[in-house]
Amino acid sequence: MRKKLIGFGLLALGIFSLVLQGVAAYRGTPGPSPVALAQVSYYAPLSDEEANSLLYMIEEEKLARDVYLKLYNETGLIIFDRIAQSEQRHMDAVLMLIEKYNLTAPDTLNEIGVFENEELQNLYNELVEMGSQSVVDALKVGALIEEIDIKDLEEWLSKVDNEDIKVVFENLMDGSKNHLRAFTKVLADNYGIEYTP
Secondary structure (H helix, E strand, C coil): HHHHHHHHHHHHHHHHHHHHHHHHHHHCCCCCHHHHCCCCCCCCCHHHHHHHHHHHHHHHHHHHHHHEEEEHHHCCHHHHHHHHHHHHHHHHHHHHHHHCCCCCCCCCCCCCCCCCCHHHHHHHHHHHHHCCCCCHHHHHHHHHHHHHHHHHHHHHHHHCCCCCHHHHHHHEEEEEEEHHHHHHHHHHHHCCCCCCC
């Protein structure tokens, strides 16, 4: 019964946060921090999949932040700066879970464009190269990153059981959906390009 009450409380908190974040992120502005979701006192031992999911997702959120910071510097488009701030909050939420469960976070979190995960390092390099071709390409890369994020979060959610991890990942996924809508809206409204996810 206690687990159900905790789960219900997490769900209510998550829904409230998503509504607020969704409105802001859709407009390309960062929403409120999902970090509070990671601070809930719920605790259960981690499976290997859950540990791996946290260590992977913090670097994937970092990839989004780092690419957006790089593309903001190249294009000057405010949407990249605002969504990079949101991605930092996503990293903070995952980091709180990493610390809560006594995992060791990657040493490279504060180094822009540097990753411990070789797959993500290669993806970062490829995405920056693609996005540096033009403003339109940069926006398309933003949309692509959010698609990748959604896909990976869906896969991890099918493998995790801990309620606090599930709620944070669901929140991150909804944030990614809002960011994807923001990028596709700018492409459509400003450049007449219909982006198809």
